[in-house]
Amino acid sequence: MATDSNKSQSKKSAVQTTGHAWDGDIQEFNNPLPNWWVWAFYATIVFALIYWVFYPAWPIGRDYTKGVMNDIEYTTADGKQVKRHWNTRSLFEKNMREATLAQQKYLDQLASSSIEEIAKDEEKSNFAYSMAKVLFADNCAACHQAGGAGVIGSYPNLADDDWLWGGKFEQIKTSITGGRNGIMPSFQAKLTAAQLDDVAEFVLSLSKHETDAAKTARGKEIFTGQKGGCFYCHTKAGTGSTTSGAANLTDSVWTLANVPAADTLEAKKAAVKAVIKHGVNRKMPAWDKRLTETQIKILAFYVHQLGGGK
Amino acid sequence: MKHETIETNAGWLIALTFIVISIGGLAEIVPLYFIEDTVEEVKVAGVETIRPYTPLEVRGRDIYMREGCYLCHSQMIRPFRDEALRYGHYSLAAESKYDHPFQWGSKRTGPDLARVGKKYSNQWHVQHLLKPRSVVPESIMPNYPWLLKNKLEYKDIEARLKALKMVGVPYSVTKADYDNNVKRFGKDVAKMLDANQAETNLMNQALTNNYDGNKTSITEMDALVAYLQVLGTMVDFKKFDDGYFSTFR
Numbered sequence: 050m051a052t053d054s055n056k057s058q059s060k061k062s063a064v065q066t067t068g069h070a071w072d073g074d075i076q077e078f079n080n081p082l083p084n085w086w087v088w089a090f091y092a093t094i095v096f097a098l099i100y101w102v103f104y105p106a107w108p109i110g111r112d113y114t115k116g117v118m119n120d121i122e123y124t125t126a127d128g129k130q131v132k133r134h135w136n137t138r139s140l141f142e143k144n145m146r147e148a149t150l151a152q153q154k155y156l157d158q159l160a161s162s163s164i165e166e167i168a169k170d171e172e173k174s175n176f177a178y179s180m181a182k183v184l185f186a187d188n189c190a191a192c193h194q195a196g197g198a199g200v201i202g203s204y205p206n207l208a209d210d211d212w213l214w215g216g217k218f219e220q221i222k223t224s225i226t227g228g229r230n231g232i233m234p235s236f237q238a239k240l241t242a243a244q245l246d247d248v249a250e251f252v253l254s255l256s257k258h259e260t261d262a263a264k265t266a267r268g269k270e271i272f273t274g275q276k277g278g279c280f281y282c283h284t285k286a287g288t289g290s291t292t293s294g295a296a297n298l299t300d301s302v303w304t305l306a307n308v309p310a311a312d313t314l315e316a317k318k319a320a321v322k323a324v325i326k327h328g329v330n331r332k333m334p335a336w337d338k339r340l341t342e343t344q345i346k347i348l349a350f351y352v353h354q355l356g357g358g359k
Numbered sequence: 360m361k362h363e364t365i366e367t368n369a370g371w372l373i374a375l376t377f378i379v380i381s382i383g384g385l386a387e388i389v390p391l392y393f394i395e396d397t398v399e400e401v402k403v404a405g406v407e408t409i410r411p412y413t414p415l416e417v418r419g420r421d422i423y424m425r426e427g428c429y430l431c432h433s434q435m436i437r438p439f440r441d442e443a444l445r446y447g448h449y450s451l452a453a454e455s456k457y458d459h460p461f462q463w464g465s466k467r468t469g470p471d472l473a474r475v476g477k478k479y480s481n482q483w484h485v486q487h488l489l490k491p492r493s494v495v496p497e498s499i500m501p502n503y504p505w506l507l508k509n510k511l512e513y514k515d516i517e518a519r520l521k522a523l524k525m526v527g528v529p530y531s532v533t534k535a536d537y538d539n540n541v542k543r544f545g546k547d548v549a550k551m552l553d554a555n556q557a558e559t560n561l562m563n564q565a566l567t568n569n570y571d572g573n574k575t576s577i578t579e580m581d582a583l584v585a586y587l588q589v590l591g592t593m594v595d596f597k598k599f600d601d602g603y604f605s606t607f608r
Contacts, residue, residue, distance in 0.1 A: 069363075108390030125601055138605030141438035141449065148440060187445055191494060192483055200494060203486065332480045338595075339447070339478065 104135055123147070160343050164218040164350050174350070181351035184344055188336070189352075197355040201307050203331070210357025211302040215291035217359050222349040228335035231294045233282070235328030240277065248272055248279070249321040255287040255299045258314065305329060396607040399453045401594055407543050409593045411457040411528045412586070413551045414516045414561035419586025421519075422579050423462070426503065433464035434473040434590065447474040448596045451604060457528045469500060474591030481570045484584045506580040507571060513561050520554040530554045 066076045101107065104116040119135035123143040133139045149156065155176045159167060167173045186195065193199050197207035205213055213231065214224045236245065244267075251268025254260040271277035273285045282295035289297035296304060303309060306320035336345060352358070365371050391397045401409050412420060423429070436442050438449040450473050455461040479487075486493060489507060491500040520530040530552050531537040540549035551560050562577065564585065571580035 108394060111393055111395045113390070113394055131602060133605065136605060136608035137438050138449070138608045139602070141440065141443070142602050142605055144440045145443065183444075188478070191479055191487075194494075194496075203482070203494075331482060334477055334480055338597075 156343065159347060164222070164346055164353070167347070167350050168218075168354070177347040177350050178354075180344075181347040184340070184348055185351055188340070189348070192333075197352065199304070201303065201310075202305055205304045206302070206356070207352050208356040209302060210359070211297065211300060212291065212359065213289075213294045213296060213304070215359070216353070216357070218349055218353055220291065221352050221358070222345060224333065225340075225345050225348055225352075226335065226337045229294060229333045231329055231331045231333075233295075233324075233329035235326065236277070237326050237328075240271070240325075244271055244276075245322050245325055246318065248277060248325055249318045252287070252298050252321050252325075253308070253314070253317055256301055256308075258317065260314070397452060398456055399451050399604055399607045401451065401453050401599075403595070403598050406545050408595065409453050409456065410544050410548045411523070411530060411552055412589070413564055414513070414520065414557040415564045415582050416586045416589055417519060417523070418511060418513055418516065418561065418579075419582035419584070420458075420462075422506070422583045423586060428472075429462050429464045431466070431468035431500070432470065432472045433467050434461075434471065435463040436471055436473045442471070446471050447591065448594075449604075450591075451594065454591065454594065457523075459523060459526050459528065469498075472587070472590055476588045476590040476592035481568075481584050481588065482572060484587055485571055485580055488580065488583065506583060507573070507578055509579045511565070511577045511579050511582050513558060513577070516557045516561055517554055520557050524554065 064078045064080055067079045070076055101114070102117060103119050105113055106116065107114045115134035120132050121135060121139040121143055122130070122132045123146050124130055125142075125146065126149070131139070131142070155173070158173055159177055162170070162173060167177050185197075189197075192204040193207050194204070199206035199208075210216065212220070214220055214229055236248075240248065247264050247268035248271050249268070250260045250264040251272050254265045254268075272279040272283075272287070282293045283289050283298055284295075287298040289295045301309070306317075306324045308317045308320055311317040311320055336348075340348070360371075365375060401407065434450070434455070436446045436448070436450045443449060450463075454473075455463065483494065485507070487495070488503045490502050490504075491498040520528075521532065524530045524532065529536070529540060529543070531540050531549065532554050537549060537553055540552050543549075544552070550556065551564075553560070565577040565581045566574070568585065569581075570584035570588070571578050573580075
């Protein structure tokens with residue numbers, strides 16, 4: 050302790066104290082700030098003064114100073130000249146406009162081309178592909194998954210060549226533009242447990258499953274008759290319809306009943322029965338409010354090439 | 360006043376410290392209340408399109424805050440090109456003028472939600488809130504299974520709306536308030552903002568739209584999905600000229 054106090058004593062002679070003495074002997078050195086620090090501090094003050102002149106800064110009543118010599122100038126899409134004082138929103142509008150101009154040549158081509166023309170032309174389809182890929186990831190992948198494989202039981206697979214609402218360019222475009230509402234009524238109240246079983250048996254027979262002949266025949270009667278009325282949407286042959294979004298039941302593609310994952314016929318039947326029993330009500334939102342016509346067009350192109358478009 | 364007087368007098372020290380610290384806030388915040396351009400005017404054919412939340416949406420918002428959604432999700436699209444391309448038009452001050460408190464957030468662990476409304480179906484939201492990884496495999500969002508099990512508490516909804524009215528949200532209590540709302544927002548919206556009808560309105564909205572896919576009861580899921588589906592949908596930007604909203608800055 051003695052050496053410590055000696056040290057401070059010797060230092061005291063070099064640096065002044067603040068002059069206070071607490072509790073009789075506690076004192077505080079008054080070290081000056083380093084020069085670089087002091088000058089950097091003054092520099093920030095000078096910077097602020099310059100900033101006040103050139104950028105929006107001081108409130109005056111219901112308005113504020115806009116700054117001088119900081120105009121943001123650009124031309125809008127409809128040829129209007131815009132000149133505004135510096136602000137983040139105009140800066141943003143200008144950035145967006147410049148980016149659009151840089152892509153204009155391609156965007157114009159896409160806007161004026163039909164989807165078929167885009168698909169045929171290599172340059173156009175490359176540009177459309179990379180643009181649509183990002184759009185798909187942001188907007189579509191949440192349901193249809195990154196690669197378009199969908200979620201069985203909820204969201205249709207876009208990467209195969211089976212289409213509920215049609216796989217032609219125009220049909221895909223219509224699906225994206227207005228959304229889709231896939232509806233099948235619930236047959237819980239209409240059919241008995243045995244009848245449900247028969248219909249499921251018949252539905253599985255359509256996709257070449259080995260089923261019980263008697264049950265299948267009874268199921269067919271319900272499916273193609275007024276009792277079930279299934280044929281109104283799915284057709285008598287079970288091939289479905291793209292106007293009502295009714296699934297084709299004759300192929301091995303399943304979007305709701307997870308038949309491929311079931312090992313036994315009983316399990317497959319249970320999966321099909323659950324769908325018939327509870328019905329279907331699934332909705333894809335409309336995108337016309339959120340995406341532009343060109344964006345929807347190239348998305349249709351992208352989805353079309355994901356899996357066998359028609 | 361001498362330095363020593365302040366340092367040896369706790370009362371003075373507190374008062375003067377408070378004043379010095381307030382200066383920054385006062386200089387930055389107070390003028391915004393007086394500058395005309397702070398909150399944008401958003402009217403289509405003379406009717407305000409940004410409206411206060413309906414009773415069900417208010418409860419959904421309460422659940423959003425209770426579950427701490429704002430800790431990972433912002434509701435503030437900044438005017439940058441990359442944000443606009445991903446999330447949509449930048450957020451307006453007017454779009455959160457009825458939020459008390461606002462949900463701008465400060466950190467994005469998940470994506471911004473300012474314009475998530477109507478982007479996905481109700482069914483998707485329900486599935487995603489129950490098990491996020493069943494639809495977004497790379498997601499790190501927790502599961503919220505209780506939202507579908509918990510019945511929504513809404514007996515106090517009228518009082519909640521009245522409390523919001525006290526901080527300036529135009530829910531109506533008197534006939535005069537209501538008439539004023541009809542003028543501002545149109546009749547359909549004004550009906551939803553009637554605090555006296557809050558409980559009926561809440562039940563009707565939940566049962567008509569059936570957000571959670573369960574018709575028999577009104578759950579917290581109904582409220583939260585109703586809230587998520589309205590986020591960022593009140594302004595139809597196609598009805599305004601490009602650059603209209605930058606004239607407010």
